[in-house]
Amino acid sequence: MAVELLTLLFNGLAYGVLLFLMAIGLSVTMGMMNFVNLAHGAFAMLGGYLGISLTTRAGVPFLAALPLVFVAVGAVGAGIEVTLYRRFYRSPQLTHVLFTIGLTFMAVAGATYVWGSQIAAMRVPDWLIGQTMFLGLQVGSYRLFLLLVGGAIALALVFGLERTRFGAMVRATVDNRRMAQSLGIDVGRVFSLTFALGSGLAGLGGALAVNFLGGIQPAFPLGYLLVYFLIVVTVGGLGSTLGALAAALLLGLADAAAKFYAPVIASFAIYLVMVVLLMWRPHGILGRR
Template sequence: MGPIIGVLFDGFAYGMLLFLLSVGLSVTLGMMNFVNLAHCAFAMLGGYVTVTLVNTFGWPFLATLPMAFLAAAAVSVVLERTLYRRLYRASELDQVLLTIGLAFMSIATAAYIFGTILQPAATPAFLRGSVQYFGINFGVYRIFLIAVGLAVTLLLVLTLEYTRFGQQVRAAVDNQRMARGLGINVDGTFAVAFALGSGLAGLGGALAIEIVGLDPSFALIYLVYVLIVVSVGGLGSIWGSFVAAVLIGVSDIAGKYYVPQIGAFMIYLVMIVLLMWRPQGLFGKR
């Protein structure tokens, strides 16, 4: 049972990382009907903010996490105000072309500034190493990652389901004209929701450095994983993204551990099977 529990634990921790990276896209794509293929560029931005603050300015790793969130959120607000808002009613092709272009621009910019090598960011000593329970080693950083992922899930559910802001977001998504008639600032609500999703991506990018590393290709490599999570979970569903991220994370780790010959293909196999069963996603409504 030891190896099985270890695989499940590592897969769940990896799933929490995928959830942090993907839940913002689930919100913007599912609720705002905007195809943002530059989503992981915000995650990469958060990672490079952490790398810069840790390696250049000597900030503690944990102190950089809020800054990674805020930096990604701030840049997303600027882009939402200047570029994205113009395409809310445009075709999906126009949205894809703009956002994938921004993703390529972010990759080129990161490569020019930081180079193409992996960037390290030292974590505090208390997040390194492992603890042992019942003869099984559990990585401390992965425990921390799971705790952050669960806390973010709880906060998102409480925010979108039980607050006035969450009600305004759902109203604006369901019927913009009616929401405006009721006095809801639809543009402002969308901007805040967009910033929240992008900020979470920035946080995920900062947390990903210790697990998967950071280089300019991050914005495209993990875009594939994020799109898989959003597709499997269902558009606009936080719980769907959570469950899908865990399934994909465990499948990826288990595949690479037990069947390394096809391990990298395992997540695609899981995606195909689940989407054949539920084309709208596990928790999707459309």
């Protein structure tokens, strides 16, 4: 009985961490920078495809490919920020919607052109396949790996954004751009770097997710996961890393519980939890304001 419950708990948390890893980049670009970045899924897809290409074609080991993906997608994000996104920070959010959906459409066609319309999957090392013994439980190895990576990233982000000078600069810039500028902060550079961070995280999340999702294909950024990303970020509270983590874990657990105890309502569970939570706390679990 206890084993059953713990296994369920573990699986729910692992799925939650997966959602966290995929959504955390959006928490940075949309939550912190206030940019409704519906192209988040396109950056995640790019990360996924790059990860696949690096590991299967270029023969880069899986663990080495991950930081490479983070840097590469971050660089792409920075490039797009400087040329395009930057013009729209002061535009209404509906303009963001149209612009980023346009970019996503282009990315979908671009991915079809480069990688074809078939699904592509990631080959992970053997030690990440099958089951591992963890605290007396038989658990999926890749799930355990996701939990560890997710925890590390959450810690790094919370520390990096709350406790460092750069983090303070980011928060100052978002809160009051003009004041930050007059304090001598290079606002443009801070935004570029933040956006690069968000994109890099999106890419990393994408690369980590492929093996769990089963594979990716060009329609990925327009699919149901976009909804999940938005749910995690808003239920957590815009701009809150811990909030996003809490929301993602909660959703993962709710999904696992529904599927295990009441499969009939499994397809409703995540949406129900979201609606109830947002009715209760419109600014999210850990939202400011």
